[in-house]
Amino acid sequence: MTTETRLRIAMQKSGRLSDDTQSLLKRCGLKLNVSDRRLLAHVSNMPIDIMRVRSSDIPGLVMDGVCDLGIVGDNTLEEAALERQLMGSKSEYIKTSPLNFGGCRLSIAMPEEFNYQGVDSLNGLRFATTYPQLLKRFASQNGINVDFCMLNGSVEVAPRVGLADGICDLVSTGTTLEANGLKEVEIIFRSTASLIQTVEQLSPKKQSILNTILPRIQGVMKAKESKYIMLHAPKDRISEVSALMPGKETPTILPLAGRDDLVAVHVVATETIFWETMEALKSLGCNSILVMPIEKMMG
Structure with a gap:
């Protein structure tokens, strides 16, 4: 200790x-x-x-x-x-x-002209990578043999200069691959x-x-990951409104001053609320629908 x-x-x-x-x-x-x-x-x-x-x-x-x-x-x-x-x-x-x-994926990418027909297509090929151990584990799990060369930068140029047949590198959007004439063929590891x-x-x-x-x-x-949702809902349609709320949190129901037909509904949503959900709530008679970010949460 x-x-x-x-x-x-x-x-x-x-x-x-x-x-x-x-x-x-x-x-x-x-x-x-x-x-x-x-x-x-x-x-x-x-x-x-x-x-x-x-x-x-x-x-x-x-x-x-x-x-x-x-x-x-x-x-x-x-x-x-x-x-x-x-x-x-x-x-x-x-x-x-x-x-x-920090979300990304470690993928195998090949030149665009490569005829990829599945993992077996990669057998015996050489890859430029910064992640040889993850590449070797993927090859072992899929029953193929691959060779590799270590590169810590500019991995995408390796096929073009004849250093490797393909690459095994991190991909976020894929634009860098496209700019270098490469296509993503296998995702071998997802990372955050x-x-x-x-x-x-x-x-x-x-x-x-x-x-x-x-x-x-x-x-x-x-x-x-969460949003705070507030809205006014018809009192007689609360069960339908609650069923549309994303996540598993139980909504808080509050009375509205001077209104017997409407109540205020507050809920923390841990899932995405889409425009379609808001439109469905509106069709039930809800109004003043607000979806707001949350800065901090505890408990």
């Missing part, structure tokens, strides 16, 4: 997850003192230090117990765990909470960001800090 009193969190210094991670921590009430030149940032209102490192370093820092928590993409986490298992190094961690940002924790026992003080910030993180995530 570590005895330090300041909780240490590893996050990406710059890149795809950096801004979202900083935003999450700030929305949890952490006052960050971040400088581009410093790898270690201090939280001024809580005993927390933020270690700003390369994304690929985060899993190892948490697995080795150097950092107590880390915010990292599942793709990087899974690749590091497979690599460490292969090397016989520590690879255990606790996935404390999934986070609803996750909060991970060391398996080492935390000191009582660190555990107390974690017990404070974890509900805040989960509250921010839940709020981001």
Whole structure:
């Protein structure tokens, strides 16, 4: 058990997850003192230090117990765990909470002229990738043999210059693939960001800090996915109105001053409310239908 009193969190210094991670921590009430030149940032209102490192370093820092928590993409986490298992190094961690940002997929892409007829079409081919372990696992699970070459940047150009037959790389929108004459043929791993924790026992003080910030993180995530809905509904059609509400929350029904035929309905929706739903509510006689974002939630 570590005895330090300041909780240490590893996050990406710059890149795809950096801004979202900083935003999450700030929305949890952490006052960050971040400088581009410093790898270690201090939280001024809580005993927390933020270690700003390369994304690929985060899993190892948490697995080795150097950092107590880390915010990292599942793709990087899974690749590091497979690599460490292969090397016989520590690879255990606790996935404390999934986070609803950083969504992407690890895909195999081939030149547009390639005649793809299923996974067997990839047998014996060579791929440029930053994720060899995930690629090898996919190949093993599908009973094919593939070769690979490691590239940490500009993976998309590998087929064009003859370095590889195809690529295995992260895809968000697919526009980069299209710009380089490639087409996505197989998704081998889907990824979002996750909060991970060391398996080492935390000191009582660190555990107390974690017990404070974890509900805040989960509250921010839940709020981001939720909407607060308010409307006026006919009193005699409440059951029909409730049935149209997205999510599983029970609506709050409140009287309206001076109206015996209408009531106010308030509900937190944890699912998307579509225009069609609002139109259906209106057809039941509802009016003043408001759908609003939620900044924070707890409980």
